[in-house]
Amino acid sequence: MGARGEVSNARIAGLALLRPAASTAATIVLLLQRVAERDREAFSALYTATSAKLYGIILRISRRRDIADEVLQEVYVQIWERAAYYDASKGSPITWMVAIARNRALDEARRKKAVSIEDTPEVLGIADEEEHPLDRVEKSQQLLRLSQCLDALDSDRREVVLLAYREGMSREALGQRFSRPPATIKSWLRRSLLQLRDCLGQ
Amino acid sequence: MTERDEIDVLAGEYVLGTLEAAERAAAHAQRRQDPALDAAIVAWEGRLAPLADWVPPVAVPEALQAKIEARLPVAEGQARILALERRAQRWRRVAIATSALAACLLLAIGVRELSRPHVPKTYVAVFQKDDASPAFLLTVDLATRMLSVRPVAAEPPAGKSYQLWIASEKSGGAPQSLGLIEAKQASTQRALAEYDRASVERATFGISLEPAGGSPTGRPTGPAFHAKLIETSR
Numbered sequence: 207m208g209a210r211g212e213v214s215n216a217r218i219a220g221l222a223l224l225r226p227a228a229s230t231a232a233t234i235v236l237l238l239q240r241v242a243e244r245d246r247e248a249f250s251a252l253y254t255a256t257s258a259k260l261y262g263i264i265l266r267i268s269r270r271r272d273i274a275d276e277v278l279q280e281v282y283v284q285i286w287e288r289a290a291y292y293d294a295s296k297g298s299p300i301t302w303m304v305a306i307a308r309n310r311a312l313d314e315a316r317r318k319k320a321v322s323i324e325d326t327p328e329v330l331g332i333a334d335e336e337e338h339p340l341d342r343v344e345k346s347q348q349l350l351r352l353s354q355c356l357d358a359l360d361s362d363r364r365e366v367v368l369l370a371y372r373e374g375m376s377r378e379a380l381g382q383r384f385s386r387p388p389a390t391i392k393s394w395l396r397r398s399l400l401q402l403r404d405c406l407g408q
Numbered sequence: 409m410t411e412r413d414e415i416d417v418l419a420g421e422y423v424l425g426t427l428e429a430a431e432r433a434a435a436h437a438q439r440r441q442d443p444a445l446d447a448a449i450v451a452w453e454g455r456l457a458p459l460a461d462w463v464p465p466v467a468v469p470e471a472l473q474a475k476i477e478a479r480l481p482v483a484e485g486q487a488r489i490l491a492l493e494r495r496a497q498r499w500r501r502v503a504i505a506t507s508a509l510a511a512c513l514l515l516a517i518g519v520r521e522l523s524r525p526h527v528p529k530t531y532v533a534v535f536q537k538d539d540a541s542p543a544f545l546l547t548v549d550l551a552t553r554m555l556s557v558r559p560v561a562a563e564p565p566a567g568k569s570y571q572l573w574i575a576s577e578k579s580g581g582a583p584q585s586l587g588l589i590e591a592k593q594a595s596t597q598r599a600l601a602e603y604d605r606a607s608v609e610r611a612t613f614g615i616s617l618e619p620a621g622g623s624p625t626g627r628p629t630g631p632a633f634h635a636k637l638i639e640t641s642r
Contacts, residue, residue, distance in 0.1 A: 246477070253473055258465035265466050275472060282476045296450050301457040312425040316432055349458035370424040371459050377426050399420035400413055406455055
């Protein structure tokens with residue numbers, strides 16, 4: 207979030223630098239307001255604009271299409287029901303929606319223990335190839351800062367944080383992955399989280 | 409560890425997803441009672457949000473949308489009133505513009521053509537300052553080619569002015585000044601008579617931060633917002 211009075215985006219120098227704005231976040235905020243008023247067209251637009259992103263996030267955690275499909279449905283029903291509670295002062299609408307999606311996917315993953323690692327070797331395979339995934343994305347200021355703070359962690363501990371967030375791996379699964387007991391993973395997480403918090407200074 | 413550390417670690421593990429099922433359920437129940445934990449969870453969601461950006465989107469099976477829409481509960485009066493009350497509290501600043509805006513923003517994201525038989529050609533653009541709020545709202549009536557721009561949550565720093573620009577085919581895409589935006593006025597009007605309909609419709613508008621009195625060079629020199637027009641249905 208930019209400070210009040212601070213303007214974002216590039217300079218206008220010519221048409222090449224002009225980009226359509228009315229950015230996604232502003233649009234989604236307005237759509238959420240309409241959804242809160244039970245506007246089905248707005249819901250449909252919101253779904254079209256955001257479902258592939260949420261589905262990607264859910265699928266990483268749920269790993270199985272049939273589970274991800276069910277979770278996605280529940281997530282959008284929840285978004286419909288809770289749109290009126292979205293509070294812009296607490297963060298971007300996408301962050302709010304991602305939290306709903308991740309929470310639902312994680313609830314399912316923890317509750318059922320239905321998914322074994324063998325279910326999706328391809329998902330874990332992707333993780334193996336991405337030792338430095340942060341290098342490959344366009345770095346927003348926020349991402350850049352987070353990336354710097356993650357880089358300050360020991361590499362195994364950084365990997366634990368990334369795998370937990372993105373793949374939804376439990377302490378137990380992480381323990382197997384790093385050949386450590388879950389208690390060690392817990393203490394790594396503890397120290398990593400505090401270090402990250404202090405580094406980010408928020 | 410301090411008490412705050414304990415809360416932050418619990419919240420952090422909750423957001424990362426590493427709590428076991430029972431711990432997770434307990435944390436979920438606790439956050440409803442404990443504003444400190446709830447705030448700590450929201451803070452972690454924000455801190456870690458950039459990580460979600462590099463999870464690639466995946467196309468959703470088409471059948472799901474219809475299934476979801478069939479599951480939406482039918483609206484009842486109570487929920488609607490609640491929603492409106494909350495909305496009024498949270499969106500006071502932009503409330504005036506929302507209904508027209510939101511209706512047309514459906515088109516903005518290219519979702520579908522909403523074919524409406526009688527459409528007065530009014531267009532809107534949102535200039536955004538941060539993730540949370542539009543900073544300027546610009547409307548253009550294509551029939552009269554009158555433009556109106558209204559600051560919503562924007563005040564220039566001392567000694568600076570906001571300047572409005574249009575980049576259209578007419579000028580080969582180069583930004584042309586449409587004058588300064590008077591931040592203290594409710595809205596600033598401009599006639600676009602010299603531009604034809606089609607080029608206004610396709611133009612990109614920009615608002616830049618300039619030295620007081622406007623850009624000395626006739627070109628934007630400061631940081632800028634940009635937006636394109638979105639058709640509204642009302």
